[in-house]
Amino acid sequence: MTKTSRSYTAIVAVAGLSACLGALLLALPVNPPAGDAFAQTAANKSSKAQKAKPAALPQISDDVDDPAVWGKLFPLQYELYLKTKEMQPTKYGGSIPTPHTPTAADPRTVTSQSKSDADAGLRTMWAGYAFAADFREERGHAYMLEDQKYTKRQVVVQQPGACMNCHASTYLANKKVGDGDIVKGFEKINAMPYSEAVKLVQHPVACIDCHDAKTMALRVTRPAFIEGIRAFKASQGIPNYDVNKQASQAEMRAYVCGQCHVEYYFKGPEKRLVFPWSKGLKVEQITALYDEIGFRDWTHKDTGAPALKAQHPEFEMWSQGIHARAGVTCADCHMPKMSYKGANLSDHWVRSPLLNVKNACLDCHKKHDAKITEKELKNRVEQIQDRHWKLREDAMAALMGLIGDLKSAKEAGKSDADLKTARYLQRRAQFYLDFVEAENSTGFHAPQEAARILGESLNYARQGQIAIRDTSFKPTVAIVDIPPPPPAPAPDPAPATR
Ligand code: HEC
Ligand code: HEC
Ligand code: HEC
């Protein structure tokens, strides 16, 4: 925590000068544990790329978000960035191009595969919620805006402008709408209907969202991350944390991704996008916050449980894993340093590392174990994922058991008081399972943590089943009262908002 992105700014400004190398060495991130040479390789690698930056730094205006304009100055990064259009599956990840007949409502000719159609368990888990209508495998960044516009989740519910925070280049929109103040713009856009907000943006996540236009230094532009990480740091005893001033260069290589790849909720009628980290990043800490504020995403249609939906907590899960502990960041595996058309740069083709094992894994692991091969590393990932999937299936079966039992008990006329314990345990079992299900690495980012969460999920589901049969049963967690949701303002059939 000694280096700031400011010093990086200074470095970039002198890039190309002969003094540059010395300055770089001084400014290197020291985030990885000192003395851990293996982990330091990430840092060393980025120093090389900084050295390779163009001699005279061309100027881009902070009011231009079109990546094609930035691409004129950095054509190779732009070329790679455009490749996020390509679709290719891996055993559990990537994505499969799926033909779609264009309609007026949804003009896409290709989508990714549906997950909610493929897995009846997911639909049962989300009964009564928009996700049961349409949930697909995620694909490359190039598609983020269109996939959000055309998901059926926009049809079954009126979504808020807050959705847009993570699906478009919003930096300029926030700046314009807020008269230069991105937080004000953020607040105004969150509260708009999605259909209006979306008119303010044109591009999927773009250069300007991760880079300072003048210096190309990494920066965090999303108010929700700025506020979320401040709340998290405060929980660790660090008050008033300012991510753009205090984060190390290595941390920024994860934080730029943490602007979107995180669990979130919309707070209050103003639909403020909030990352629920004020008690910590772990699933039980997030659950504790939702319990404390009495938050529910929706009421489960079959059982009446006050349910929660987890969303892509890649950042949170990564932070619990061995790579995070060793200072290895999202960019190390998903945007690895590479040699491309004679230049040494960061791969802006953000995708599954399993399609890119040499650059993403091997180059670093070779330093530790000269004999290791691409095949072996890939096998180790798939072994982790296969084990994870088996446990995930067991947890899903247990949850289906609980939902089935609760539904029968409700139909048999059991009272709300009788069902309270089992409903709360459903909320918990379901959120824990969804937390690792919605996390897109199939366990890899933090294998042991993912297994722990699935084990707890399974335990809650089975305890819920016992609680239905035996009203004197004392579960291992305290049962929390979740108040009924406030009455919906409009006669909207579905109360869901995300
Ligand atoms: C040590 C390497 C490593 C690090 C660090 C890492 N990931 Fe991953 N990530 C992986 C692997 C391996 C997968 C599994 C890919 C697959 O199944 O095809 C994955 C999967 C993903 C996926 C789904 C990709 C797909 O094709 O389905 C996303 C999204 C993702 N990671 C985001 C992140 C974010 C955000 C961070 C940082 C907070 C991060 N990752 C850190 C290695 C890494
Ligand atoms: C999601 C965030 C993100 C987006 C979007 C993004 N970059 Fe980057 N970019 C990074 C990261 C991370 C690095 C590595 C920075 C480091 O640690 O030195 C990087 C590095 C760079 C560098 C320094 C040289 C190198 O390749 O390492 C340039 C130049 C660059 N990006 C240009 C662009 C351009 C042009 C665009 C738009 C077409 C773009 N970036 C979009 C995250 C992003
Ligand atoms: C502005 C929000 C945003 C930022 C910033 C962002 N992502 Fe994403 N990312 C998304 C969305 C949204 C999708 C899914 C797009 C879709 O399915 O249409 C996605 C998809 C992905 C995928 C899946 C690609 C595939 O082929 O399946 C990976 C991997 C990924 N992101 C990693 C990263 C990493 C690493 C970073 C940081 C360098 C990052 N993302 C920054 C929003 C973001």
Ligand code: HEC
């Ligand atoms: C920048 C360096 C770096 C990159 C890139 C990287 N790793 Fe690692 N990896 C590490 C370090 C450091 C450790 C922790 C070693 C330790 O502490 O024992 C580790 C640990 C692991 C472990 C766990 C070993 C164990 O016994 O628990 C696996 C598996 C692994 N890495 C696979 C991968 C894969 C697959 C990729 C690419 C998707 C990858 N790594 C990318 C540095 C890296």
Ligand code: HEC
């Ligand atoms: C905090 C950032 C964030 C917000 C806010 C957000 N998304 Fe996403 N969204 C992502 C990321 C990251 C992905 C890719 C990972 C995944 O699909 O799990 C994604 C994927 C998607 C996808 C493609 C996969 C799927 O689920 O079918 C759709 C559609 C989508 N989001 C719609 C929405 C809608 C509608 C809203 C508002 C209710 C919303 N998003 C709000 C970050 C966000």
